[in-house]
Amino acid sequence: MNTPVIEAHALIKTFGTTRALAGVDLAIHRGESVAIMGASGSGKTTLLHVLAGITAPDAGGVVFRPAEGAPIEVTALSESARSRLRRERFGFVFQQGLLIPELTAVENVALASMINGVRRQDAVQHAASWLAALGLAGMEDRRIGELSGGQAQRVAIARAQATGAELVFADEPTGALDSTTSSEVMDALLWSTTGQGRTLVVVTHDPDVAARCTRTVAVRDGRIISSAVAA
Structure with a gap:
């Protein structure tokens, strides 16, 4: 198998008296x-946050290997450097989307690219193409409150992809959705990540969501107890 795109070693993280990892x-x-x-x-979720550079571990290391350039030791970066890494290299989809309600769908998606220095016109055009690819053509100017839960999650997926992120982290992306909408959102998430040669890490409590992935890692008491490749 190819070299890992991200690799964690001996991660330890404690919150008070609780050892999360x-x-x-x-x-x-x-x-x-x-x-x-x-x-x-x-x-x-702590594991996902440490892998993504959101949370620093107490001990251990995480290395990200981009498709181009030298490996990046995530856990050795400063907080500002980790923030830049997340902004430029990683994509995120959360249970509630964390979209900006005052902005339209296309503005929410374009913002990710604009923060990285892309001209507004180019960012909006690119965002609109991602929304269309995810079945939201014609909804570009709707605010988030005017969209269904599934539509809003597809906006979040488009935002995660707008910067060309190699690695997408999703934390309970279908947790607030019914089973039919959950399946549709997973279709969109998988198509836009692994379907484009990218990598997806998803935290979920839903076995149906896990079954859609190529591998399931089970965690208990801060330890990995199994890692099973899909049949």
């Missing part, structure tokens, strides 16, 4: 879709 090793390869599952409090 207790020596986690994990390698994720380019083009994989990996579901991280576990009960509430198992450490699965």
